[in-house]
Amino acid sequence: MDRLPPLRLLTAFDLVARLGSMRLAAARLNVSQPAVTQALKALEDHVGTTLLDRGTRPARLTEAGQQLARATGEGLDMIATAIAEIRASADVQHQRITVACTLGMATYWLMPRLPDFYAAHPDLLVNVQAPPTDLPAVSAGIDVVLRYGWGGWTDGETQKLFDERVCPVGHPALVERLLVSGAGLEGAPLIHVRNAETRHWADWPDYLARRGAGRHAGSSQIFDNYVQAVQAAVGGSGLVLGWRSITQGLVDEGALVAWPDAEIDLGTGYYATLSPGGAVKPAARGFAAWLGLVYAEQGSKEVARAVVDRNGKRE
Numbered sequence: 374m375d376r377l378p379p380l381r382l383l384t385a386f387d388l389v390a391r392l393g394s395m396r397l398a399a400a401r402l403n404v405s406q407p408a409v410t411q412a413l414k415a416l417e418d419h420v421g422t423t424l425l426d427r428g429t430r431p432a433r434l435t436e437a438g439q440q441l442a443r444a445t446g447e448g449l450d451m452i453a454t455a456i457a458e459i460r461a462s463a464d465v466q467h468q469r470i471t472v473a474c475t476l477g478m479a480t481y482w483l484m485p486r487l488p489d490f491y492a493a494h495p496d497l498l499v500n501v502q503a504p505p506t507d508l509p510a511v512s513a514g515i516d517v518v519l520r521y522g523w524g525g526w527t528d529g530e531t532q533k534l535f536d537e538r539v540c541p542v543g544h545p546a547l548v549e550r551l552l553v554s555g556a557g558l559e560g561a562p563l564i565h566v567r568n569a570e571t572r573h574w575a576d577w578p579d580y581l582a583r584r585g586a587g588r589h590a591g592s593s594q595i596f597d598n599y600v601q602a603v604q605a606a607v608g609g610s611g612l613v614l615g616w617r618s619i620t621q622g623l624v625d626e627g628a629l630v631a632w633p634d635a636e637i638d639l640g641t642g643y644y645a646t647l648s649p650g651g652a653v654k655p656a657a658r659g660f661a662a663w664l665g666l667v668y669a670e671q672g673s674k675e676v677a678r679a680v681v682d683r684n685g686k687r688e
Contacts, residue, residue, distance in 0.1 A: 378419040383445050385412040386424065390434060390442035470651075470660045471500045473509035474519035477599035478643075481619040483519070490663055497656050508573060516651030517661055520644050521616075522573055530647040534664060535618065537643055539575060540636035542615035542629040543606050551612075558584070558632065560591045562611035568597040575639055580614055583637055603629075618643055 388398035389409065399406040417424050424438035434442055474483060479501050487499055502515070509518050511528040520526065524533060541558060543551075551561050563577050581589060594611055596602040603620060606613040607628050615624070615631065623629040645664050651657035 378416055382412050382416040382419070384449070385409050386416050386441070387445040387449055389413065389425070390438070390446070394431060468496055468656055469498045469500055470516050470654070470657050471502060471514055472517045472519065472660070473502045473504055473512075473515045475507050475509065475521070475599070476503040477603070477616070477619045478519055478521075479503045480600050481603070481622060485622065490660070493663070494656075494659065497659070499660065507568075511646060511648045514650075515648055516654060516657035517664075518646045518648065519664075520646065521641060522644070523641055524644055526644065526646055528646065529649060530652055530661075531644050532661075532665070534643045534645050536638060537641045538617045538636050538638050539580065539614050540617065541580075541612045541632040542620050542624060543612040543632070544609035545627065545630045547609050547612070548630050548632060552633070556591070557586075558612070558635070559587045559589055562592045562594070563589060564602045564605050564611040564613040565593060565595045566597070566599050566602045566613075567595055575614065577614065580637070583639070584635070 385398060385402060388401055389395055392398050392401070395409045395413070396406055399409045402409065413425060420437070420441065422437045423435050424441060425432045426435050426438075472483070483501060487501075490499065491497070502509075504510075508522070509515075509520055511518050518529070519534075521537060524531065541561075543561075547562075551557075558581065565577055566574070567576065575583075577589065577593075581587075592611070594602075594605060596605065599619070602613050603623070605611065606615075607623065612632065613620075615621075615629065617636075620629060624631055645661055647657060647661050651661075
């Protein structure tokens with residue numbers, strides 16, 4: 374790199390070559406014409422040959438000058454393009470929010486609501502990641518983490534979003550048939566979600582024990598992720614434990630119905646953690662604030678729904 378002349382000399386030469394005039398180059402650089410002349414002379418001393426034929430009016434590039442002009446033109450253009458791309462990438466990074474959550478939360482809750490966020494923040498972009506583990510953690514590049522559990526996380530700014538509740542849900546025809554037959558949950562076909570990453574979620578044995586129900590004697594299906602299990606329930610294969618934050622939308626649409634008087638509160642909830650990196654990004658903080666507003670709205674809807682469920686009409 375020691376063989377290269379100072380960048381200011383190459384810049385001055387490139388402008389002279391492009392504009393064909395030392396006067397115009399000086400005006401573009403906002404310097405005097407003698408300063409441009411000195412820069413060209415210094416560059417010629419560094420190269421070891423004449424770059425500009427000063428015996429012509431206007432001065433013209435020598436053969437060596439033309440060779441160097443081609444190189445400086447391409448090189449400086451590449452540098453300018455690279456800098457522009459880096460700046461654009463940096464701007465995008467400031468405008469991008471990376472959120473980690475479970476696959477079920479992403480599929481059934483977050484993604485359907487993102488259009489509302491984009492409508493309010495059209496200049497921002499949310500990148501949603503559903504890691505293999507069902508308990509997402511704060512890691513490099515993650516701005517916000519949405520997690521289910523009992524709280525207590527200290528890897529960022531954590532706030533509780535809402536209390537979670539669980540209730541068996543299934544296809545309307547299946548639930549009606551089971552209720553008419555009097556089979557009860559003990560004899561119903563059940564859909565389980567089991568893998569090494571879901572141990573912190575309650576499963577049917579936990580639920581039935583909390584309800585004081587008898588031993589399950591019906592058929593069972595097992596899936597390794599919640600999205601598959603929910604789709605099987607929508608298809609009428611059996612009942613799945615419905616987590617209100619995830620399956621309530623399907624219940625509202627009529628694709629699923631809840632087993633009557635079967636909702637329980639396990640003392641768990643959903644939490645949002647703003648990572649240390651996300652805490653310094655205004656976009657990530659804005660997204661966390663939006664989450665709080667959405668969940669507050671959801672809470673109001675749940676209160677109204679509870680009033681309807683209890684009285685059959687709104688108070």
